[in-house]
Amino acid sequence: MACRLKTIQNKSTSPKVGGPGHGRQPFTRDEVPTNEDIEAAIAVLRYSADEDSVREKMKTAFPHCQAMVNDADKSADVFPRALDIPGLIEQDFRLLFGEATANKFLEKWPTTFKGKVMDSHGLTPTTELLELMRNAESAVENENGWDSDMAAILLLLHLLPSAVQGRKKPGQMSACQGVDQLIRFQKVVTSVQQHLDSITQSGQPYLLALGSTKSSIHSYFVVIDKHARQWPQ
Structure with a gap:
């Protein structure tokens, strides 16, 4: 049945409505500026x-x-x-x-989404995946691993279709490689500016986690084109 549904979807010629490529109109205001x-x-x-x-x-x-x-x-x-x-x-x-959508994710992450992400049974049990699952489910901080919330977020990378199916196309990065593209850890002994100075070329935006260990992060920065902005602001 899953194979049949996939075949039908690939053959479908109906226009796509939604997704990251779909045009989005901003919410309208009461007064339209001239x-x-x-x-x-x-x-x-x-x-x-x-x-x-x-x-x-x-x-x-x-x-x-x-x-x-x-x-x-x-x-x-x-x-x-x-x-x-x-x-x-x-x-x-x-x-x-809109306000409702902007507030929804952070409000429901600890009680709804996090639990569903942690229930990642059936995935290929790699060493990295098992470590993330242990950290996500543990209430005790692991000095060498991410804390429970960040570990659960990184589990999302292992739920991508290519990771679930256990295969990736040539040139496509693995879930483990994706972690380095999403977030990078840096000990507090090094300044954020030193990290920015070490960047040789601009790339995709990523999170810079600053702390004594991965499980004890003091602050996060969004790094874009060799600029860093602390988050949350």
Whole structure:
């Protein structure tokens, strides 16, 4: 039956509705800003040092910023404020998905999703997978492993179709390799700036976990193009 359903899906010619490639419209506001309002907001964003003012103007310019998010030349004068004003990334997420969606994941992760992820029976029992499952299920911190919450999040990489099926295409990274692309650990004896200076080339964004051990993380940073922003802000 599973094979038949997969065959039908591959042969289907119906248009796709949803998924990461689906266009998403931001939530509408009660008052739609005019072109003059947007131009005035962008002018403030370039020079204002007042954080509250920048946050408010980013809300005004949000539809315009979303329309040109893939145009680096046009957005260069606006988006750098996300590097020096805390909370702008979260604000954009809430404007794009709405308050209910923005709050849903963190509210339900400990009680709903985490338990389902930890129930990962039937997967290929690799050494890395078994270690993550032990750490996720244990209430006692393992000095050499991630804490329970992070271990459960990393288990998601092992639930990807290629990992579940036990095979990967040529050039496709394994779940274990994916962990290094998602998060990197650094002891507190090394500064974040030293880590950024050691980056030889820009790549995909990732999390930098700073702490004494993997199970005792003091802070997280989102690293994008050799810039680091502490998260949560």
